[in-house]
Amino acid sequence: MSIWTSLEPASTTVDPGSTATVRLRLRNTGDVVDEYRCVPVGDLSPYVTVEPPTIRLFPGTTGTVDLTFAPPRTPDAVAGPNPYGVQVIPTEHPEATTVPEGNVTITPFSEIRAELVPHTVKGCFRGRPKLAIDNLGNTKLTASVNGSENGDQLSYEVHPANVQIEPGRAAFVRATLRPRQIIWFGRKQDRPYKLAIQRSGTKPLNVDGTYVQRGFLPRWLATLFAVFMAIAIVFIMAWFTHKPTVATAAQPKVEEAGAIATPTPTPSLPPPAASVAPPT
Known part of the structure; x- marks a missing residue:
């Protein structure tokens, strides 16, 4: 060598x-x-x-x-x-x-990117967004996912609640949002929420989204129903408060009929005088 x-x-x-x-x-x-x-x-x-x-x-x-x-x-x-x-x-x-x-x-490093697809979901009884999680680090990512909000207006179902993602790969988490109170009539309401990705030893990564809760019945139908109910109430009140006077014409007709049916007595003529024969 x-x-x-x-x-x-x-x-x-x-x-x-x-x-x-x-x-x-x-x-x-x-x-x-x-x-x-x-x-x-x-x-x-x-x-x-x-x-x-x-x-x-x-x-x-x-x-x-x-x-x-x-x-x-x-x-x-x-x-x-x-x-x-x-x-x-x-x-x-x-x-x-x-x-x-x-x-x-x-050396290892951790970096993740998360996005809600779609960012805004709409519905009367539920919303079903998906959370896309990309592992941009060079080590396996192990994390849990849960939902949160400012008030107690929504309930959450997350599947899977725990994920393990290899470096350079992605995973999708399905979430189901359900409002605790149903809007039967009225305007739609925006309910902001968060899905949090929690890793061991780090602060959770919050991903913001919006659930637009719609009314069960459309506004025009609610308006039409209200008008119909108002008309019905007015009609019922008028029916019970107004007492129409019903005049019968049966008696005068009976009397008139009796007057026609009863004959008027005519004066009797004197009987004819007996004829007297002249004296012979």
């Missing part, structure tokens, strides 16, 4: 979104001038910058190459120890390629 290598330090730690530098020392143990090309390998290779990427060394001399690790603050930068390697390829003797190995520990 015509090369000697050493990583300083062999293990390091880096925060997502930050950087950490490891120095690679190279020594040409051969007897000819050689140029060495350094190529990172492993899962962390997309996040590693090598400076300079090639180095030329005389026999018996030592040089250094800086490896800069810059994992992004995304779920792709998996938390925990991550082994890596650097392939050192000599130009004059490629068969003498060596791969020094090290370890980089990426």
